[in-house]
Amino acid sequence: MAKDADRSATLSIGETTIDLPIMSPSLGPDVLDIRKLYAQGDVFTFDPGFTSTASCESDITYIDGDKGELLYRGYPIDQLAENSHFLEVCYLLLYGELPSAQELNKFETLVTRHTMLHEQMTNFFRGFRRDAHPMAIVCGVVGAMSAFYHDSTDISDAHQREVATVRLVAKLPTIVAWAYNYHTGRPLVYPRNDLDYAANFLHMCFSVPCEEYKVNPILSRAMDRIFTLHADHEQNASTSTVRLAGSSGANPFACIAAGVACLWGPAHGGANEAALSMLREIGTVDRIPEYIKKSQDKNDSFRLMGFGHRVYKSYDPRAKVMQETAKEVLELLGVEDNPTLQVAQELEKIALSDPYFIEKKLYPNVDFYSGIILDAMGFPTTMFTPIFALARTVGWISQWKEMIADPSMKIGRPRQLYTGATHRNYVNVEDR
Ligand code: ACO
Numbered sequence: 489m490a491k492d493a494d495r496s497a498t499l500s501i502g503e504t505t506i507d508l509p510i511m512s513p514s515l516g517p518d519v520l521d522i523r524k525l526y527a528q529g530d531v532f533t534f535d536p537g538f539t540s541t542a543s544c545e546s547d548i549t550y551i552d553g554d555k556g557e558l559l560y561r562g563y564p565i566d567q568l569a570e571n572s573h574f575l576e577v578c579y580l581l582l583y584g585e586l587p588s589a590q591e592l593n594k595f596e597t598l599v600t601r602h603t604m605l606h607e608q609m610t611n612f613f614r615g616f617r618r619d620a621h622p623m624a625i626v627c628g629v630v631g632a633m634s635a636f637y638h639d640s641t642d643i644s645d646a647h648q649r650e651v652a653t654v655r656l657v658a659k660l661p662t663i664v665a666w667a668y669n670y671h672t673g674r675p676l677v678y679p680r681n682d683l684d685y686a687a688n689f690l691h692m693c694f695s696v697p698c699e700e701y702k703v704n705p706i707l708s709r710a711m712d713r714i715f716t717l718h719a720d721h722e723q724n725a726s727t728s729t730v731r732l733a734g735s736s737g738a739n740p741f742a743c744i745a746a747g748v749a750c751l752w753g754p755a756h757g758g759a760n761e762a763a764l765s766m767l768r769e770i771g772t773v774d775r776i777p778e779y780i781k782k783s784q785d786k787n788d789s790f791r792l793m794g795f796g797h798r799v800y801k802s803y804d805p806r807a808k809v810m811q812e813t814a815k816e817v818l819e820l821l822g823v824e825d826n827p828t829l830q831v832a833q834e835l836e837k838i839a840l841s842d843p844y845f846i847e848k849k850l851y852p853n854v855d856f857y858s859g860i861i862l863d864a865m866g867f868p869t870t871m872f873t874p875i876f877a878l879a880r881t882v883g884w885i886s887q888w889k890e891m892i893a894d895p896s897m898k899i900g901r902p903r904q905l906y907t908g909a910t911h912r913n914y915v916n917v918e919d920r
Pocket of ligand 1: 754755756757759783784790791792793794795796797798799848850853854855
């Protein structure tokens with residue numbers, strides 16, 4: 489719980505004076521409590537894009553955008569990426585503490601034993617067009633989980649919420665891999681319980697029935713890192729969407745499907761796909777200045793994809809880990825001289841010394857390098873955002889659970905600044 493600071497702000501509107509309590513978070517700037525503002529002052533606040541508005545209390549993830557710091561339950565992301573692994577991070581996000589060896593073992597077993605999908609769900613995949621974007625399939629199939637797992641849709645039952653949580657974390661890799669299998673015309677590959685979470689995902693994506701597929705541990709480690717780095721990011725657009733959908737009492741599968749839909753956009757989860765397409769379009773280092781110029785032209789809507797962030801006004805700490813992982817993976821695959829990586833490295837160097845980018849505090853974000861790694865692993869660009877969705881599911885569900893367990897939860901219902909027509913009377917069609 490946030491503490492009330494022993495301070496308040498005073499707002500004067502005409503003759504009325506309103507005291508606004510100030511709340512102190514455990515980290516980050518103080519927060520003005522405006523909950524009684526409308527009742528006391530008959531005014532709303534105006535904050536499109538929520539640039540200055542805290543929509544909830546949360547003790548899951550903390551970002552310091554100026555320092556370029558990201559903490560999951562207090563632990564720095566670089567320490568987790570280096571020393572932990574995705575399922576341990578899932579446990580941390582979901583339950584608040586790092587697990588004991590026994591708790592971790594139990595959780596890993598639980599997730600591993602729930603990776604299969606109801607067999608009838610294969611019909612859903614087959615119902616899509618082969619050329620459907622995998623994100624469209626993932627969005628549809630995650631939503632359809634509520635039609636198959638009725639026994640975990642009662643949000644007032646803590647046990648059912650727990651079952652839905654494990655189902656979502658466990659089944660998302662299968663759904664995403666099957667979207668890919670189907671999209672590429674290959675058989676749907678079943679999960680294997682002897683593999684860890686990331687290795688099993690690679691197995692489901694890349695193995696075929698006619699030969700043995702051995703998962704390379706460096707690649708599965710890189711995959712695991714990508715999952716860890718994308719696991720949560722406090723109240724971003726898709727997480728806020730999950731919370732808003734959940735605030736009406738919608739079931740968790742419907743809420744996560746809403747999150748998947750929001751993540752799809754190029755300003756959010758779709759940026760890694762857009763970043764790689766841009767790097768390929770640039771093609772060679774000598775064309776970089778042309779693109780830098782384009783991105784700064786007010787009359788051109790082009791932006792350097794993978795650059796800039798609503799919260800980070802410094803280097804995205806996830807991008808640093810990604811950059812190192814990209815080097816490791818490309819070295820392993822013997823493609824260090826990959827032209828896309830060369831363009832990326834040079835572009836980063838030029839952008840970081842360009843006054844426009846310095847002044848606007850535009851740094852590479854996590855998507856800048858993740859696309860290069862996924863591409864080198866053999867994923868088509870259409871799979872980048874579904875992989876992000878897979879990883880972010882644990883963050884969405886942690887945030888959703890936190891909200892549902894909060895006794896003060898209310899339906900999310902923003903106000904507006906209405907600028908439309910004032911009252912007018914209906915005119916019959918023949919008189920218009
Ligand atoms: N290239 C060039 N200029 C940019 C870029 C960019 N990538 N990003 C922002 N700017 C400029 C804007 O034109 C604007 O300039 P102005 O002040 O002269 O009008 C200024 O920087 C501020 O930009 P806003 O759009 O107001 O910043 P906002 O916080 O709303 O947007 C966003 C953040 C959406 C991420 C933006 O930087 C962007 O579009 N980046 C490219 C897409 C991308 O990489 N998204 C991934 C985000 S990370 C994630 O979802 C995991």
